[in-house]
Amino acid sequence: MENELKDIELIENYLDNLLSEEETANFRQKLNDNPDFAKLYDDLKWIIPGIKYTSRNQLRRELLNYSNDLDKFDENNLPESEFDLEKDFGVYVSEKEPASPLHVSSKNENNAEAPFQSKFFLYSIAASIVILIALTFVFFQTSEPEEAFQLAYNEIGQGAYPFIRENPEDIELNRSSIPQVTADKIQQAYLEYQERNYEEAIKLFEEVRKGDKEKDEKLIFYLGNAYLANNNPQKAIDTFLEITDYNHDYLSKTKWYLGLAFLKNGDLNKAQEVFEDMQENISDSYKDKAIRALEEIKWGIY
Amino acid sequence: MIVEKMSGGDTKVLKNIYNQYHHEFIGLIIRKFPKLKYDDAEDIFNDAMVSLYENITKGKLTKENLTSTLKTYFFQIGINKTLAFVKKSSRFNDIQVEIKKNESETFEILDDDELEFEDKLKQVEACMVKMGNPCKTLLELYYYHKCRMIEIAERLGYNTADVAKNQKAKCMKRLRKLLVN
Numbered sequence: 066m067e068n069e070l071k072d073i074e075l076i077e078n079y080l081d082n083l084l085s086e087e088e089t090a091n092f093r094q095k096l097n098d099n100p101d102f103a104k105l106y107d108d109l110k111w112i113i114p115g116i117k118y119t120s121r122n123q124l125r126r127e128l129l130n131y132s133n134d135l136d137k138f139d140e141n142n143l144p145e146s147e148f149d150l151e152k153d154f155g156v157y158v159s160e161k162e163p164a165s166p167l168h169v170s171s172k173n174e175n176n177a178e179a180p181f182q183s184k185f186f187l188y189s190i191a192a193s194i195v196i197l198i199a200l201t202f203v204f205f206q207t208s209e210p211e212e213a214f215q216l217a218y219n220e221i222g223q224g225a226y227p228f229i230r231e232n233p234e235d236i237e238l239n240r241s242s243i244p245q246v247t248a249d250k251i252q253q254a255y256l257e258y259q260e261r262n263y264e265e266a267i268k269l270f271e272e273v274r275k276g277d278k279e280k281d282e283k284l285i286f287y288l289g290n291a292y293l294a295n296n297n298p299q300k301a302i303d304t305f306l307e308i309t310d311y312n313h314d315y316l317s318k319t320k321w322y323l324g325l326a327f328l329k330n331g332d333l334n335k336a337q338e339v340f341e342d343m344q345e346n347i348s349d350s351y352k353d354k355a356i357r358a359l360e361e362i363k364w365g366i367y
Numbered sequence: 368m369i370v371e372k373m374s375g376g377d378t379k380v381l382k383n384i385y386n387q388y389h390h391e392f393i394g395l396i397i398r399k400f401p402k403l404k405y406d407d408a409e410d411i412f413n414d415a416m417v418s419l420y421e422n423i424t425k426g427k428l429t430k431e432n433l434t435s436t437l438k439t440y441f442f443q444i445g446i447n448k449t450l451a452f453v454k455k456s457s458r459f460n461d462i463q464v465e466i467k468k469n470e471s472e473t474f475e476i477l478d479d480d481e482l483e484f485e486d487k488l489k490q491v492e493a494c495m496v497k498m499g500n501p502c503k504t505l506l507e508l509y510y511y512h513k514c515r516m517i518e519i520a521e522r523l524g525y526n527t528a529d530v531a532k533n534q535k536a537k538c539m540k541r542l543r544k545l546l547v548n
Binding site for chain 2: 105124
């Protein structure tokens with residue numbers, strides 16, 4: 066009992082990043098050497114977040130009860146606030162300017178006194194002008210790929226997909242039979258990713274998956290993200306494409322980042338296809354992101 | 368002071384703050400974002416309350432590093448959450464929001480998409496409920512409300528902090544066993 070108590074404390078300190086470098090090295094060694102300790106560690110990685118999750122839900126229920134004791138909120142007579150969102154918090158809200166509609170008349174006004182006798186010639190000129198106007202419009206209205214990427218990656222999305230250390234269960238491995246050395250490498254790869262050391266993360270992810278018999282969609286998803294964040298969109302595309310033709314937990318996220326990688330690579334057509342596919346076939350929050358991308362990026366001919 | 372009281376895991380203090388800010392905050396954001404539904408606005412408010420509480424219990428917010436009033440601090444959290452909601456929802460595609468303020472006062476917001484492992488967390492929750500009190504309360508007080516062992520001992524009627532600590536280890540063991548079975 067005494068040992069387990071100490072082990073629990075040690076694991077808690079490790080998960081809270083409170084150990085020194087030396088202590089961390091000893092900790093990892095112990096994980097390798099002591100299967101009971103490794104099992105306890107595996108369990109605690111999601112038991113502790115589970116306890117916090119339970120408590121947070123309990124707190125939310127308490128808060129809902131508080132609102133029952135308040136006077137009814139009158140939506141037709143909104144209460145005043147001492148704050149002004151613009152002045153005090155710098156939040157400015159305005160209506161978006163509507164996108165200019167593509168309006169090109171296809172009807173040529175035929176002037177009886179035109180100096181050109183041949184109708185064919187006249188129509189050719191008119192058609193050329195129409196095409197020229199349309200192309201000029203497309204040229205000026207189409208987003209530059211990099212601009213479109215920045216809009217989708219940083220404004221609609223949230224940059225590189227975050228790896229949240231606060232959920233240590235994120236590191237939990239689904240393959241209980243893998244050797245501890247590999248498990249440590251995977252964990253290290255995720256930690257490097259979290260620290261935005263993408264090069265190092267890529268190296269470790271690639272190393273680990275060489276020995277993989279089965280595809281680990283989560284690992285491949287994060288590897289693709291690391292390539293994208295490390296400015297290598299082509300590798301990101303190749304990586305994401307490995308896991309986009311069958312169903313799994315990471316499918317919608319992967320498609321979103323695949324679309325972003327195409328944007329980064331300058332291929333707006335492919336990106337548009339991916340987002341359209343998401344609009345049709347995805348039902349979670351990534352569908353909203355895809356719809357926003359389709360609406361906000363000025364897609365053109367490339 | 369409120370922050371000190373809450374850092375001891377006293378959720379009742381939250382009720383005062385809740386009552387004081389609830390209508391004002393919701394009125395403020397609905398006035399700015401008229402398409403925001405009342406229920407969504409209340410969810411945002413409740414999330415902001417949870418974040419405020421967690422920032423205090425985790426020691427991110429202390430009376431020493433609170434540079435504004437608690438109310439301004441809370442409203443800033445709530446506004447950040449509102450903006451994250453507006454950004455995510457296609458209902459607000461017709462407006463654009465600009466932030467013209469130093470970013471130093473913004474607070475990290477986690478994306479809900481991160482709850483990929485909710486099923487596992489729900490399993491723990493079910494086992495916590497099955498286990499019942501005092502273990503459930505003890506583990507919550509320790510891991511979530513960040514109470515010290517001596518405070519837990521006082522609240523739950525153990526003679527010393529060491530007794531509470533031993534009890535915590537036993538509760539952990541029971542919870543692990545329930546989860547494995």
